[in-house]
Amino acid sequence: MQQTLANKRILLGISGGIAAYKSADLVRRLSERGADVRVILTDAAQQFITPLTLQAVSGNAVSTSLLDPSAEAAMGHIELAKWADIFIIAPASANLIAKLAQGMANDLLTTCVLATTADLFVAPAMNQQMYKNIATTKNIATLNEHNFHIIGPASGEQACGDVGLGRMVEPLQIVAAIEQFISAKQQPELSWQGITLSITAGPTREAIDPVRYISNQSSGKMGFALAAIAAQLGADVTLIAGPVPLATPAGVKRVDVISAEQMHQAALKAAQNSAIFIGCAAVADYRMAEIAVEKLKKTSDDALTLKLVKNPDIIASVAALSQQRPFTVGFAAETHNLIDYAKGKLTNKKLDMICANDVSDPAQGFNTEHNAVTMIWPNGELALPAQAKTELAKLILQQILQQYQMVEKAKLLV
Known part of the structure; x- marks a missing residue:
């Protein structure tokens, strides 16, 4: 042993x-x-x-x-x-x-x-x-x-x-x-001083009509914890937040959005001025093809058909930036085949790192104070056990900064 x-x-x-x-x-x-x-x-x-x-x-x-x-x-x-x-x-x-x-x-x-x-x-x-x-x-x-x-x-x-x-x-x-x-x-203390960081957090809401919308279970707590800890460590943090009732962490610049398209625009703008970008938001994959101008009324039919179209892939768009591309970190919330799906996203979206978390467990993930993630990058991975999201945020940020500094050092040697 x-x-x-x-x-x-x-x-x-x-x-x-x-x-x-x-x-x-x-x-x-x-x-x-x-x-x-x-x-x-x-x-x-x-x-x-x-x-x-x-x-x-x-x-x-x-x-x-x-x-x-x-x-x-x-x-x-x-x-x-x-x-x-x-x-x-x-x-x-x-x-x-x-x-x-x-x-x-x-x-x-x-x-x-x-x-x-x-x-x-x-x-x-x-x-x-x-x-x-x-x-x-x-x-x-x-x-x-x-x-x-x-x-x-x-x-x-x-x-x-x-x-x-x-x-x-x-x-x-x-x-x-x-x-x-x-x-x-x-490990040596790593400083976030002078590093610009953008983080997306929370869900998005996709309107069906003036009173209804499609969304998901995300509370935003993990993203807000990351923003709070990063600011405490000296980073210049921009937090792009979906609709959540959470207080803005001290020292953090907050940009509020509702829909995935709004988050996409805000993320691309922030990413081009950031050294590191973390996509922690649970973005809706689809939105209405057309939003009803007036409230939809019940009909005699037992079923209602909604036509949906794909939303932009925010984290992939950031990773695909040709100029001023930040070190890009995604999150993969899965209910099964966690590591396989996360590794697939890391490769397909051309990310630098990804944090995989199992949201099938009611003890962690959405709407809880705890989480557990496996951090994956091209040449390694690290499992972080279940713990308070504030504690987990410290460990995630430390690993991100280590990998970011290694990548930056490698660029200087080319």
């Missing part, structure tokens, strides 16, 4: 929930990659998994109590908090997430979170209705704002019999997220 986590000190916090049974495997996966793992169990977690089990797989004593006299003689909770390079909480119950969002410190785990400077990762695990509750949604948003890295959750059948979003992601996915984070952190 490759020692991708060699010499990393990882503190694993486990809260109460049936997903705690996966934590022993998580410890094993981290350890076999070279990490030194220590574990904190909450009182509730001990109802699902024992300290002895986790001590056996980690090779270290397990901590359970804030008020352990032997540990607290040396301020054990502070020692643990300072020891860690990386602090993972998996599973993180709804109750624990609420406590973290409020900055509580009424047990060993929450106290260590407040006392640490380690990078913090949280893997939510709860009933699907609890996860959808507005209180949980706000608490997770607060953790995002406080620089917690959210991994998952996944969707599927739950222990209670419900089906939906809320399952803890599998241990190997957590490990992959940690490995990717460390890899990105160890």
Whole structure:
């Protein structure tokens, strides 16, 4: 096994929930990659998994109590908090997430979170209705704002019999997220200062008549996350947004459009003044051949036939620019044969890179706070596991900038 986590000190916090049974495997996966793992169990977690089990797989004593006299003689909770390079909480119950969002410190785990400077990762695990509750949604948003890295959750059948979003992601996915984070952190800091970037985001609407339209499920959240992070990193960002109710990220120039034709015109104009172009919008493939001037009325027929014509292919048009062509990155939202279709689009549209995401999974993609993509370019690919779109945006932008700089360097050598 490759020692991708060699010499990393990882503190694993486990809260109460049936997903705690996966934590022993998580410890094993981290350890076999070279990490030194220590574990904190909450009182509730001990109802699902024992300290002895986790001590056996980690090779270290397990901590359970804030008020352990032997540990607290040396301020054990502070020692643990300072020891860690990386602090993972998996599973993180709804109750624990609420406590973290409020900055509580009424047990060993929450106290260590407040006392640490380690990078913090949280893997939510709860009933699907609890996860959808507005209180949980706000608490997770607060953790995002406080620089917690959210991994998952996944969707599927739950222990209670419900089906939906809320399952803890599998241990190997957590490990992959940690490995990717460390890899990105160890690479030289890449600067977006002085780089002009254009991004399309959201859906388009194609009018049928004055009151009806054709559209899709895109929320625009991925594109807006990319724009926000790029601006924070110093890029000069133009965001071409379809009709979405999202606030304009700080420092971003926004161009609002409705239809695919409007987005096409705005994209070509912006692309010719950009070093990099990212086509993240979910553009309607077709529009009405003729838009009805007045509202269409119901008829006695049971069926209605609409004549549609193809919309322009925005990302292919940008990639085909003969002058002032930017480094062009597309997105491929697919429901099956993800990698094959994405590679086909990369080649056929003559793109520099493409981000493939599976929108058949209700846990990621359209209208969610999470996504997972596989980034593909002519000589390589990189799978980025499911995580908050803001976190994913950072990794996507880093990889795009690396490839862009390699291409620019190659041009200078010709």
